[in-house]
């Protein structure tokens with residue numbers, strides 16, 4: 602398991618800029634090597650970073666396949682939906698074929714465990730409690746080993762009903778990327794990256810087995826790290 606590669610930028614705008622350059626660089630390498638780039642998006646601030654920074658970049662969007670690390674169990678027209686702002690803020694803007702973005706189907710109830718998919722990249726956020734995807738501290742889903750996607754009905758972060766990738770899928774990716782900004786995340790970033798807690802916080806459990814792990818932070822979120830980058 603590779604050690605996390607931490608990049609600190611002064612502001613969240615610079616984080617988004619650096620993050621999007623990194624995503625496109627990895628996408629173009631994947632397309633060159635395997636003809637396709639499979640990526641998972643998360644909700645929260647990442648929507649703003651990616652929709653703000655990806656349109657206009659030089660990549661073959663027809664080779665992208667977009668999935669979701671987690672999604673709220675709401676209809677597509679709900680303000681809580683993660684898919685819709687990406688559809689409007691990225692897919693439609695770059696004329697990506699809508700057939701190449703795979704929203705969670707809210708009508709599905711069971712997510713049978715298939716073979717473990719390997720994503721080229723999973724783009725993750727971290728909540729103030731150290732959650733990532735919809736995997737929350739102390740939640741039994743953290744121990745899920747069979748399902749590749751699982752429902753949760755008691756998310757402490759509203760809305761309560763969500764579906765999420767599980768850790769076996771997340772840790773099977775080629776490259777896991779966190780983007781976290783703001784002083785409000787500083788304590789948790791320090792605990793996740795330097796705390797070595799047991800049991801580990803959800804975001805600290807993201808350690809791709811054969812993949813890379815990157816953290817893009819702004820100065821605020823990195824301000825409590827003891828080992829300055």
Ligand SMILES: O=C(O)[C@H](O)[C@@H](O)[C@H](O)[C@H](O)COP(=O)(O)O
Pocket residue numbers: 643644645646647671672673683725726727728729732733734735758780781
């Ligand atoms: O749909 C969601 O709620 C997200 O997938 C969630 O895991 C998010 O990434 C974190 O809560 C961080 O969100 P912020 O970066 O906005 O704090």
